[in-house]
Amino acid sequence: MTLAEFDAAGALARRAADAAPSLRVLPGYVGISLSGGKIAVEGSGPGLRARVAELNQSGHADFVLAAPAAAAVVPSAAELLASSTQQLFEAYVREVGTAGLQAVTYTDGHFVIRAGGTNTAQSGPASGAVLDAGLNLQPAGEPGTKMSAAEFVARYANVTLEQGSRVTTEEDFFGGQGYIVDGRTLCSAGFGAFSPAGEPVVLTAGHCAGDGAAKQAEIENPAGAPAAGGAGSGAAAGILGTFGFSQFGGSGNSRVASDGTNVGTDITVLQGIRSGLDLQPAVTRWDNPADPGPTSVKIVGTVAPFQGQPVCRSGRTTGWRCGTVDSVGIWAIPGPNSLPPDYDNDLRAIRGFDSTSVTSGGGDSGGPWISGNFAVGLHTGAESTDEGVQTRAIATTLEDAMGQVPGGVQLQLFLAKPTLAAASNATVTAGEPITGHIDAGPASVVAPNSKVRVTVLNQKPGQTSGQKDGQPLEVPVDASGNWQFPAPSSAGTFKFSAETVNGNSRSGAVALSVDVSRLAAPAITSPVDGQPDGPGLTAIETIEGTGEAGGTVRLSGDLTGTGLVAADGRWSINVADQPVFGKISVMAVLTAPGEVDSPAVTRTYSVIPPAPAVSNLRDGRHLRQDALPATISGMAIDGADVAVAVDGVAVDSVRAGPGSTAAKAALEPGITQTSAGSARWSVPFPAELAAGAHTVTVTQAIDGVASLPAAVAFVVDAAPASGGTPAGTPGSGKPGAGTPATPGQPAVPQQPANPAGAPAGPAKPAQAPAPPSDTSVSVGGTAPDYTAPGNTPGTADQLASTGAGGLLPVAGLGAGALLLGAAFMAFGRRRALR
Numbered sequence: 001m002t003l004a005e006f007d008a009a010g011a012l013a014r015r016a017a018d019a020a021p022s023l024r025v026l027p028g029y030v031g032i033s034l035s036g037g038k039i040a041v042e043g044s045g046p047g048l049r050a051r052v053a054e055l056n057q058s059g060h061a062d063f064v065l066a067a068p069a070a071a072a073v074v075p076s077a078a079e080l081l082a083s084s085t086q087q088l089f090e091a092y093v094r095e096v097g098t099a100g101l102q103a104v105t106y107t108d109g110h111f112v113i114r115a116g117g118t119n120t121a122q123s124g125p126a127s128g129a130v131l132d133a134g135l136n137l138q139p140a141g142e143p144g145t146k147m148s149a150a151e152f153v154a155r156y157a158n159v160t161l162e163q164g165s166r167v168t169t170e171e172d173f174f175g176g177q178g179y180i181v182d183g184r185t186l187c188s189a190g191f192g193a194f195s196p197a198g199e200p201v202v203l204t205a206g207h208c209a210g211d212g213a214a215k216q217a218e219i220e221n222p223a224g225a226p227a228a229g230g231a232g233s234g235a236a237a238g239i240l241g242t243f244g245f246s247q248f249g250g251s252g253n254s255r256v257a258s259d260g261t262n263v264g265t266d267i268t269v270l271q272g273i274r275s276g277l278d279l280q281p282a283v284t285r286w287d288n289p290a291d292p293g294p295t296s297v298k299i300v301g302t303v304a305p306f307q308g309q310p311v312c313r314s315g316r317t318t319g320w321r322c323g324t325v326d327s328v329g330i331w332a333i334p335g336p337n338s339l340p341p342d343y344d345n346d347l348r349a350i351r352g353f354d355s356t357s358v359t360s361g362g363g364d365s366g367g368p369w370i371s372g373n374f375a376v377g378l379h380t381g382a383e384s385t386d387e388g389v390q391t392r393a394i395a396t397t398l399e400d401a402m403g404q405v406p407g408g409v410q411l412q413l414f415l416a417k418p419t420l421a422a423a424s425n426a427t428v429t430a431g432e433p434i435t436g437h438i439d440a441g442p443a444s445v446v447a448p449n450s451k452v453r454v455t456v457l458n459q460k461p462g463q464t465s466g467q468k469d470g471q472p473l474e475v476p477v478d479a480s481g482n483w484q485f486p487a488p489s490s491a492g493t494f495k496f497s498a499e500t501v502n503g504n505s506r507s508g509a510v511a512l513s514v515d516v517s518r519l520a521a522p523a524i525t526s527p528v529d530g531q532p533d534g535p536g537l538t539a540i541e542t543i544e545g546t547g548e549a550g551g552t553v554r555l556s557g558d559l560t561g562t563g564l565v566a567a568d569g570r571w572s573i574n575v576a577d578q579p580v581f582g583k584i585s586v587m588a589v590l591t592a593p594g595e596v597d598s599p600a601v602t603r604t605y606s607v608i609p610p611a612p613a614v615s616n617l618r619d620g621r622h623l624r625q626d627a628l629p630a631t632i633s634g635m636a637i638d639g640a641d642v643a644v645a646v647d648g649v650a651v652d653s654v655r656a657g658p659g660s661t662a663a664k665a666a667l668e669p670g671i672t673q674t675s676a677g678s679a680r681w682s683v684p685f686p687a688e689l690a691a692g693a694h695t696v697t698v699t700q701a702i703d704g705v706a707s708l709p710a711a712v713a714f715v716v717d718a719a720p721a722s723g724g725t726p727a728g729t730p731g732s733g734k735p736g737a738g739t740p741a742t743p744g745q746p747a748v749p750q751q752p753a754n755p756a757g758a759p760a761g762p763a764k765p766a767q768a769p770a771p772p773s774d775t776s777v778s779v780g781g782t783a784p785d786y787t788a789p790g791n792t793p794g795t796a797d798q799l800a801s802t803g804a805g806g807l808l809p810v811a812g813l814g815a816g817a818l819l820l821g822a823a824f825m826a827f828g829r830r831r832a833l834r
Contacts, residue, residue, distance in 0.1 A: 012034060012037065012039065012062060013034060015039065015060065015062060016032055016034060016039045019032075019039070019055050019063070020032055022051060023041055023043075023048065023051060024084075026043075026045065026047045026048045026051060027045050027047055027048070028043040028044045028045030028047070028048045029041070029042075029043040029048055029084065030042040030043045030083060030084065030106070031043075031084075031085075031106040037062075038062055038063070038064050039062045039063045039064070040064055040066045041063055041064065041065050041066065042066050042067070042109075043065070044065075044067060048065065049065055052064070052065045080155050080156050080157070081156065081157055081158055082111045082156050082158055082159050084106075085104050085105065085106050085111065088104050088111055088113070088156075088159065089104040091152075092104060092113060092149075092152060095146060095147055095152055096146055096147060096148070096149055096152050097146050109158075110158045110159065110160060111156070111158060111159045111160070112159070112160050112161075112162055113149065113152075113153060113159060113160070113161050113162070114162045115149050115161065115162075149161060171238070171276060171277050171278060172278050172280050172292075172293060173189070173192075173202075173219065173240070173277050173278065173279050173280060174189075174280050174282055174283060174284040174292050174293075174296055175189055175190055175191050175192065175280075175282065175283040175284065175299075175314060175367070175368040176188055176189065176283050176284040176285075176286065176314025176315060176316070176320075176367050176368055177189050177219065177220070177222055177225075177284060177292075177316060178219075178220035178222070178225050178233070178234065178315075178316030178317075178363065179204075179217045179218060179219055179220055179240050179270075180217065180218045180219075180220055180233070180236055181208055181209075181210070181214050181216075181217060182214055182215055182216055183218070183236075185208070186220065186233055186316065186317075186362075186363040187204060187205060187208035187363065187365045187366040187367075188204070188314070188315040188316045188317075188363065188364050188365065188366045188367030188368075188379065189202050189204055189240075189270075189366060189367070189368075190202065190203045190204045190205070190366050190367060190368045190378045190379075190398075191203045191281075191283075191299065191368055191375050191378075191398070191411055191412065192279035192280065192281055192411075192412035193269075193402075193409045193410055193411050193412050194409065194410040194412060194503065194504035194505075195269070195271065195407070195409060196407035196408060196409070198504045199271065199273075200273045200279050200412070201241075201244070201269050201270060201271050201273065201409060202217075202240065202241065202269070202270040202273065202279065203267060203268070203269060203270075203378065203398075203401075203402070203409065203411075204267075204268050204270060204365075204366030204367075204378065205248075205266050205267070205268060205365045205366035205378050205379065205380060205396075206246045206247045206248035206249075206253075206265065206266040206267045206268045207248040207266055207333075207335070207336070207348075207365065207380070207381075208268055208365055208366050209243050209246035209248070209268045210336060211246075211248065211253040211335075211336060212243075212246055212253065214243045214246075214268075215242060215243060216239065216241075216242055216243070217239075217240040217241055217242070217243065217270050218236040218237070218238065218239055218240055219236065219237045219238050219239070219240045219277075220233060220234040220235075220236065220237065220316060221234035221235050221236070221237040222234065222284075222289040222290070222292075222316075223289060223290065225289070225316040225317070226316070226317050226318070226319075226361075226363075227286045227289070227315065227316050227317060227318060227319030227320075228286065228289035228319075233363075238274060238277075239274045240270060240273070240274060240277070241270040241271055241272045241273045241274060242270070242271060242272040243268060243269075243270060243271075244268075244269040244270065244271035244272075245267075245268070245269045245405055245406060246267070246268040246269070247264055247265055247266070247267055247268075247404055248264075248266050248333075248335065248348050248350075249262070249264045249266075249333075249335060249347075249348025249349060249350065250262030250263065250264040250348070250349065251264060253335075253348070254348075255335060255346050255347055255348060256332060256347045256348065256349045260349070262349065263330050263349040263350070263351060264348065264349060264350055264351075264404065265350050265351060265396050265397075265400055265401040265404045266333070266348075266350045266352075266378065266380045266396040266401065267378060267396065267401040267402070267404060267405065268366070269405060269409065279412060280293070280296065281298060281299045281300075281411075281412040281413050281414040281415075281505065282296035282297060282298045282299060282414060283296060283297045283299065283314050283368045283370055284296050284314055284320075285297065285314065285319075285320045286314065286319035286320050287320070297312075297370060297373060298373055298414035298442055298443040299370070299373060299374070299375050299411065299412070299413060299414055299443075300373045300374065300413055300414055300440075300443045300444075300445060300446070300447040300448075301373075301374050301375070301411070301413065301447055301448055302374060302375045302376070302398055302399050302402075302411060303371055303374035303375070303376055303399075304376075304397065304399055305325050305328050305353040305369075305371075305376050305377060305395075305397060306325060306328060307325055307326065307327060307328065308324055308325065309324060309325040309371055309376075310322070310323075310324055310371060310372075311323065311324065311325055311355060311358065311369055311370065311371050311376055312358075312369070312370055312371075313358055313360065313364070313367055313368065313369045313370075313379055313393070313395070314367050314368055314370075315360060315361070315363065315364025315365075315367035315379060316363055316364065316367070317360070317361035317362060317363035317364045318359060318360055318361045318364055321358050321359050321360065321393075322357075322358065323355045323356070323357025323358035324355060324357055325353050325354070325355055326353075326354050326355050326356050326357075326392065327353065327354055328352075328353040328397075329351075329352075329353075330349055330350070330351055330352075331349070331350050331351075331352045331354070331380070331394055332347045332348070332349050333347065333348050333349075333350060333380060333381055333394070334346060334347060334348075335347065335348045350380065350396045351396065351397050351400045352377065352380060352394055352395055352396040352397055353376075353377065353394075353395060353397060354383075354392045354393065354394045354395075355392060355393050356391060356392045358393045359382075359390055359393060360379060360381075360382050360390070360393040361382075364379050365379055365380065365381065366378055366379060367379040369395045369398075372444055373414075373443040373444050373445070375398050375411060376395070376397070376398060377395035377396055377397050377398045377401075378395060378396050378398060378401060379393070379394075379395050380394045380395055380396050381393075381394050382394060398411075410503040410504050410505070412504075412505055413447040413450075413502050413503075413505040414443055414447065414505075415438075415446075415447060415450060415500040415501070415502055415505055415506065415507035416438050416439045416440070416441070416446070416500065416507060417438075417498075417499070417500060417507045417508060417509075417510045418436050418437070418438055418452050418483065418498040418499070418500055418507070418510060418512075419436060419437055419438070419439070419510075419512075420434075420435070420436050420437075420512060420514070421435040421436050421437050421482070426514055426515060427514065427515040427516075427517055427589075427596065427597060427598065427599045427600065428487045428514050428515075428516055428517070428599055429487070429516075429517055429518075429519065429520045429521065429598065429599055430487055430488065430489050430490065430491060430516050430517065430518055431486055431487060431488075431489055432486070432487055432520075432599075433484040433485065433486060433487070434484060434485055434486070434487050434494075434514055435482065435483070435484040436452065436482070436483050436484065436498065436512075437481050437482055437483070438450065438452070438477055438481040438482075438483065438500055439481060440481060445479075446477060446479075446481045447502050447505070448479075449502060450477040450500055450501065450502040451474045451475060451476055451477060451483075451500070451501050451502070452474070452475050452477060452483045452485075452498050452499070452500055452501070453472045453473070453474050453498070453499045453500075453501050454472060454473045454474070454475065454485055454496050454497070454498050455472045455473075455496060455497045455498075455499075455509075456494075456495070456496050473485060474501070477500070487514065487516050488516060490516065491516050491517055491518045491595070491596050492515070492516055492596070493513055493514075493515055493516075494513060494514050494515070494516050495511065495512070495513040496511075496512055496513070497509040497510065497511050497512070498510055498512055515596050515597075516596065517595065517596040517597060517598050517599065518595055518596070519548060519551065519590045519591075519592060519595055519596070519597070519598035520547075520548060520590070520598060520599075521588075521589070521590065521598045521599040521600065521601045522545050522546065522547035522548075522551075522553050522565070522571070522588050522589070522590045522598065522601060523545045523546045523547065523601065524543060524544070524545040524586070524588055524601055524603045525544055525545045525546060526542070526543070526544040526545070527540055527542075527543075527605065529603075529604070529605045529606060536606060536607075536608045536705075537605055537606065537607045537608065538607065538608050538610075539576075539579065539607065540559065540575060540580070540584075540605065540607060541574065541575065541576040542572050542573065542574050542575060542576070543555060543559060543561070543572070543573045543575055543586060543588070544570070544571065544572045544573075545570070545571055545588065546565075546569050546570055546571070547565040547569060547571055547590050548565060548569070548590060548592075549565050549566065549567050549568070549569050550564075550565060550567075550592070551564075551565045551590045551591060551592045552564055552565070552590070552591045552592070553565060553571045553573065553588050553589070553590055553591075554588070554589050554591055554597075555573055555575075555586055555587070555588055556586075556587045556588075556589075557584070557585045557586045557587045557602075558580050558584035558585055558586060559575045559578050559580065559584065559586045560575075560578070561573040561574070561575055565590070580607060581607045581608070581609035581610075581637065581702045581705065582606070582607065582609070582701075582702030582703030582704075582705045583604065583605070583606055583702075583703040583704070583705060584604065584605050584606075584607060585602060585603070585604045586602070586603050586604075586605070587600045587601070587602045588600065588601050588602075588603075589601075606705045607705065608705055608706075608707060608708070609637055609640060609677075609700055609701070609702050609705065609706075609707045610637075610676050610677075610707060611676060611698070611699070611700070611707045611708050611709060611710040612634055612635065612636035612637075612640070612642055612656075612676045612677065612681070612698050612699070612700040612707065612710050613634045613635040613636070613676040613677075613710060614632065614633075614634040614696065614698055614710055614712045615633050615634040615635060616629060616631070616632065616633050616634070617629075617632065617696060617712045617714055618712065618714075619712055619713050619714070620713065620714070620715075621714045621715070622714070622715045622716075622717050623714060623715070623716050623717065624716075624717050624719060625689070625691050625716050625717060625718050625719040626719035626720075627719075628685055628689060628716070629685050630684070630685060631682045631683060631684055631685055632644055632651070632682070632683055632684075632685055632696060632698075633680065633681065633682035633683075634676070634680075634681060634682075634698065634710075635656075635676050635677050635678060635679065635680060635681070636656035636676055636677040636679055636680075636681050636700040637656060637676070637677035637678075637679060637700060637702065638656060638657045638677065638678065638679035639655065639656065639657055639679070639702070640655070640656045640677065640679070640700035640701060640702050641653060641654075641655055641656075641700065641701045641702070642654050642655070642656050642681045642683075642698060642699070642700050643698070643699050643700075643701070643706075644683045644696065644697075644698050645696070645697050645698075646686050646689070646694055646695070646696050646697075647694055647695060648697075651683055651684075651686050651696075652683035652684065653683075654681050654682065654683055655681075656677065656679040656680065656681040656700065657679045657680075658679075676700070676710070677700070689716050690716065691716050691717060691718040692715070692716060693713065693714075693715050694713070694714055694715070694716060695711055695712070695713045695714075696711070696712050696714070697709040697710065697711050698710045
């Protein structure tokens, strides 16, 4: 959820907490919960109803009175109904006792008693009591003694019993952290693991056990370790465990035999891990010793070392160090009884590997070596010169070392909790697979050979999902993290818990549920989305498919509608009145009276939008180079991304709609606004566009799906050359003004706009001087258009002005001859300027 939603949920919880005391004392109160942005008060009675109404008068109508779910349970004559956690807790303590009791809670319409640890089992529950598989309960005592937990729960129709481990405070412990051996020496922890009995243990270096003499390991406070910037050693921070099996060298900590056959390993098992200490399947990188979890490297399995393999190691002295494996083989390491000068009287042979690029220090012994998310080895020691310069670090191979432990050990693995595959999986057809997924992250892969353990909650007759009553079902997880199992045969809400397991490693259970429907999902058969190398869809007029005859198909998403499935199993829904473009998604479900809706089927399509319209340019238009429009503008679909190019060179892109700078752009007559969309767009006209023919292309894209281009060809005519300043300024309307003369030719005088004696009439716009171009006079064709924004308005369907347009009508043929002469002068002038 977003931060705003998170804050709102916190405020809602605060209101519920404030109201709870006043609700709890009222008759009929059962519980309170948050759901769908509301505070549900479960219970009944006039007093409770009045209090809920009063709470809603505060301005927030957040409280709703809900009938208790227990009311749906009809107890037999021999059964009771629990009404509150307080009442149930008091009754349990009074009639059973506190031994093994963890909690009495209310959730999902029923009460839960969690008990564990000290209970043993013989008697089973009566109908109405639901037990988790493997729960042990104490037997009934003699008459007059307290009853068992199972007998107590069996008396209630709305109470279930769950087994739980003893509740304690927890402290995380990571591979690479330091520990203190009998208060004297320091080593580093390697990896969390499990004993043959499933108890948590820590794997570390065998030589840290002093050939079996070591007794106790205490956790070193990470803040005091050199890897965290501390000096010397950190203080003890509680018991880690005790030393169990250890081996340094051959069997029984033996030195190298004369025949060299007793090659061994370097491993110790720390057992009896302190209660409340939570071993993590992860290695600290020492970048945040106070909270190593977020950046720790998760372990998902083991891998053998090989030359060139990238590796990193962690230890309490030098912290996090990385490099590559140089060689793999057998190493002879001096034992604790080695004597100078050669220290070769107590050599221990181990299988291991070395690295000259990884450094280490005293106290790093036993720490983990890893490659990616896989455990490789336990740190043994280092080779150094006589001057004390380290030349290589050495580690024992973990896979070999674990095989030396009597009975074997299992590495503790990181496992993510299972999830349903997708939101659409919230409904499945009876008997069809319920599918899910396990994310690898933050590791690189899901631990190999993992499984998902499924346990049915509140199981109903016929809802076995392939397992025996009360027994969990384990389903395999493939290499991509996917898992599945069949849905039950009966319709309704199906609740189950799912947990990722791998040997003794657990992810922790998560509660999941799906709606099971008798109806199969419909199929969408048309349209078929366009192929990458073929024509795409430009519109969707109908959605068609198949389904169960007599049912109704309901569409949702970007297209909506309903349609009846015909007797031949086909259906069709008209959506032509819903024009949509871009990437669209359509979901279809099958519905029938009295049935749970079928699972949804989803199809996605890419629908190509129409080409946008260019509003202020037309094909064949002539523009004068010194009077180009300020913009290129037009119409497109609201929200579309419009891209404009001239001669294949991108000009600009803009989002069509109210925010466009073209909100007030005028449209050319005849441009259809609805064919390309009704939202305006505008981009600046490219500056300094050269004279000649050009083409502007415009596309619009929605969700990355682009239209075909709209193309408009136009011509830019060169601007007229400046010809000096004769007696008057052309077109100024002042006496004496005239058209500049071509060398050797006289200037043409301008006629006043309203000469003396001429009848007054409507004013005419001033005419622009002709540009020096052979298109300035139209011969047998269409006159050039200079009415673009920024151009001087002209008069349609008449010759461009040459300065002779203002001559008096009385000039007659003389004026006509003069006009023709001026035209020839204009052509002559254009050629002279080339």
